[in-house]
Amino acid sequence: MAKLDLGALDQALEAAHQPALAAALVQMTGDVHWLRPEWTPTYTPLSRGETGVPEAEQANFRAQARAAITDWVDRGSPAPTTPDAGTLRRMMSFVAGADIPENYADFLNDELAIGGQSSKDPQWTTPILKDAARRMHVLVIGAGMSGLLTGIRLNQAGVDFEIVEKNADVGGTWLENTYPGCRVDSSNHIYSYSFEPNHNWPQHFSTQPVLLDYFRGVADRYDLRKKIRFETSVEEMVWDETRAVWKVSLKTAKGTEQVEATAVITAVGQLNRPRLPDVRGRERFKGPAFHSAQWRHDIDLTGKRVAVIGTGASAFQFVPEIVGKVASLTVFQRTPPWGFPTSHYHEDVPAGMNWLLEHIPNYDKWYRFFLFWMVTDGLLAGVRADPDWKGDETAVSAPNAMFRAMVAEALRMQAADRPDLAEKVIPTYPVGGKRALLDNGVWIAALKQPNVELVTDPLTEITETGAVTADGTAREFDVIIYGTGFHASRFLYPMKIKGRGGADLHETWNGDARAYLGMTTPGFPNLFMIYGPNTNIVVNGSIIFFSECSVRYILGCLKLLAETGAQAMEPKPEVHDAFNIKVDEGNRLMAWGAPQVTSWYKNEKGRVSQNWPFALVDYWRATLAPDPQDFVLTKERQMAG
Ligand code: NAP
Numbered sequence: 001m002a003k004l005d006l007g008a009l010d011q012a013l014e015a016a017h018q019p020a021l022a023a024a025l026v027q028m029t030g031d032v033h034w035l036r037p038e039w040t041p042t043y044t045p046l047s048r049g050e051t052g053v054p055e056a057e058q059a060n061f062r063a064q065a066r067a068a069i070t071d072w073v074d075r076g077s078p079a080p081t082t083p084d085a086g087t088l089r090r091m092m093s094f095v096a097g098a099d100i101p102e103n104y105a106d107f108l109n110d111e112l113a114i115g116g117q118s119s120k121d122p123q124w125t126t127p128i129l130k131d132a133a134r135r136m137h138v139l140v141i142g143a144g145m146s147g148l149l150t151g152i153r154l155n156q157a158g159v160d161f162e163i164v165e166k167n168a169d170v171g172g173t174w175l176e177n178t179y180p181g182c183r184v185d186s187s188n189h190i191y192s193y194s195f196e197p198n199h200n201w202p203q204h205f206s207t208q209p210v211l212l213d214y215f216r217g218v219a220d221r222y223d224l225r226k227k228i229r230f231e232t233s234v235e236e237m238v239w240d241e242t243r244a245v246w247k248v249s250l251k252t253a254k255g256t257e258q259v260e261a262t263a264v265i266t267a268v269g270q271l272n273r274p275r276l277p278d279v280r281g282r283e284r285f286k287g288p289a290f291h292s293a294q295w296r297h298d299i300d301l302t303g304k305r306v307a308v309i310g311t312g313a314s315a316f317q318f319v320p321e322i323v324g325k326v327a328s329l330t331v332f333q334r335t336p337p338w339g340f341p342t343s344h345y346h347e348d349v350p351a352g353m354n355w356l357l358e359h360i361p362n363y364d365k366w367y368r369f370f371l372f373w374m375v376t377d378g379l380l381a382g383v384r385a386d387p388d389w390k391g392d393e394t395a396v397s398a399p400n401a402m403f404r405a406m407v408a409e410a411l412r413m414q415a416a417d418r419p420d421l422a423e424k425v426i427p428t429y430p431v432g433g434k435r436a437l438l439d440n441g442v443w444i445a446a447l448k449q450p451n452v453e454l455v456t457d458p459l460t461e462i463t464e465t466g467a468v469t470a471d472g473t474a475r476e477f478d479v480i481i482y483g484t485g486f487h488a489s490r491f492l493y494p495m496k497i498k499g500r501g502g503a504d505l506h507e508t509w510n511g512d513a514r515a516y517l518g519m520t521t522p523g524f525p526n527l528f529m530i531y532g533p534n535t536n537i538v539v540n541g542s543i544i545f546f547s548e549c550s551v552r553y554i555l556g557c558l559k560l561l562a563e564t565g566a567q568a569m570e571p572k573p574e575v576h577d578a579f580n581i582k583v584d585e586g587n588r589l590m591a592w593g594a595p596q597v598t599s600w601y602k603n604e605k606g607r608v609s610q611n612w613p614f615a616l617v618d619y620w621r622a623t624l625a626p627d628p629q630d631f632v633l634t635k636e637r638q639m640a641g
Helices: 006-015 018-029 055-074 085-096 102-112 130-135 145-157 208-221 313-322 351-359 363-376 398-414 419-425 442-447 505-509 543-564 573-588 616-622
Strands: 138-141 161-164 233-240 245-252 255-261 263-266 289-291 305-309 328-332 339-341 437-439 452-455 459-462 466-469 474-476 479-482 496-498 527-529 568-571 631-634
Touching: 006 055, 006 351, 018 055, 018 085, 018 363, 085 102, 085 363, 102 363, 102 616, 130 543, 138 145, 138 255, 145 161, 145 208, 145 543, 245 263, 263 543, 305 313, 313 328, 313 442, 339 398, 351 363, 398 419, 398 442, 419 442, 419 452, 437 442, 442 452, 496 505, 527 543, 543 568, 543 616, 543 631, 568 573
Parallel strands: 138 161, 138 263, 233 496, 263 527, 289 479, 305 328, 305 479, 328 452, 339 437
Antiparallel strands: 233 245, 245 255, 459 466, 466 474, 568 631
16 A cells, blocks of 8 residues: 555544454554454354444554554555464454364364465365366356356366356356345355455445346456356256266257266256245236246336235345335235344445455455354354253254344344234244344334235135135235245256166155265266255355355365276265265254254255254365265276276
8 A cells, every 4th residue: 555545544443343453453563462352352142243342442442553554554565474373373263252163273264365375275276187187078057156166166277167057147046036125145245255355345245236246257257258158058967887978968049959078067056946835726816926036027016916925035135125115015924034133234334344355454354254253153052952952842952042032032122013013023933943034124114014914824825816815814916926935955956867877866866865065976976066965054154155165175076086097986875874864963953953943944855955064164174175985986988898
């Protein structure tokens, strides 16, 4: 920085997350005195950055930080120091407001990526042996968040690949979901690739157009579009055992086409096959009816009688947006969502914060680290079930009951003037049973509007002109909007996938998709899934973190193939089965696995097939590199004689 704008600095110091700035200052000044006990934060489970440090001490910190930053600029903005391991751990513990356990240090160091030593740094990808890479051709399915990431890493590793994408553009879920109010509910400073920070997120939780721009920008910066075939979907894939290739039938605008790939990586997401409710007469409704993910922007809702079915994450966002324009809004609720109080959910990132992200070396990393830690495992203890829990079914443990009391109180306060509503909006299932939404009050405010009715009687029939509930009440509507979610547990649906011996993947799974570490399945060689079975999260982390772990592991698998000269790999059945037993045991001990909870996390067999039940550090460690002992590595041509 050539010249310091003191006005901008003062604004920045007001907006700073002080513990993150203190850690950055340790590196800028080479002095650890910034990690003082009196500046050490104490967070509460639902705190959103408040440090608990008294205002006088915060002011003292600002004054000292101002002097130190001014001095640093006067000295010509020297490069920050790289702390030794012990200091780094102290800094992490300071920012986290908690002692970082020993087994988290390397994991957090990797996520933090200070000084480029992280394995997530672009230099991480040891190029796959060049000759072997030349012989590989990898097909990636999907150009959303995970597919783009895969393309970037394959490029860096020197592996030949192409991406097929069913839509006409990149972005996946952020391209498809255009409903009013659509935005991310993980903080953007962690809901972004670790190696592609954005110092200019306009809001803490960006809206869909902003996110789509981010992913489009990444696709352009990494020159990925030339590798993507748009409006192309995979219909069928068949494993050819004699040649060790996947023969893939593609559906394109011009018809069908066959391609071959040595490996296939699916990056198709979990939440993009809209699910409509099984309600009698659904097809009879004469007016416009559409799903939230297929929003009809051509339908003007102004002055219309609108029904919304479902009160999940999508409805929670679009109901407050449309309530002001419709004549009447009837919201059909089967189960109310939990909402965590988040007052800054719709707020802009203060200009001062963006200044720090841009100008103070490593502030971006330490701020991301703070956000990451707060959602890493901080909330897990509150949603873990106690097998000896003697309380009622509204909780799964004593900490979960306390957590419940806290969040329920926040909901109750919002509906204090409407006891009838309070009774309906406070869930009776445990906190953590389903993904909690971020609540800044607009949901309950919308439900309180005079033109809104929240119906909790079950919906029994849809008619030509409206809907009927179990109590026999018929209501008339002009438009029905389904906020009823997705066929999440139908992994890789509707692709037909035939593996070894012609076995069909969907028949093999029989409605109960399983994979080893969410990525590989016995009998289906060289098929790798991102965001596959049991890799979703409920209260901890961002899904981008999971994708980054998975892609690193999959690249490791390709490297293993290249180095061993094997042509095919698949997990050993016993490894796959043992892993799934562990996962099921884990999920049974989480709020979302509790028998009283029904959600899309459970598949038609009642098994939790979506969620990772352990800590993030466990997924990170398990996916650093594939263990060759876990796999059957074969040379198919030899096998086929
Ligand atoms: P969802 O969370 O699955 O919600 C579907 C809603 O429809 C639920 O309230 C469900 O009730 C209800 N429903 C289903 N069938 C019904 C019926 N026959 N009668 C009445 N209600 C019915 O779907 P979503 O809101 O689209 O969200 C899906 C997932 O997408 C989220 O969990 C989240 O992971 C992701 N998402 C994220 C964001 C974000 O980051 N901002 C935004 C939107 C979505 P039950 O609960 O009783 O089943």
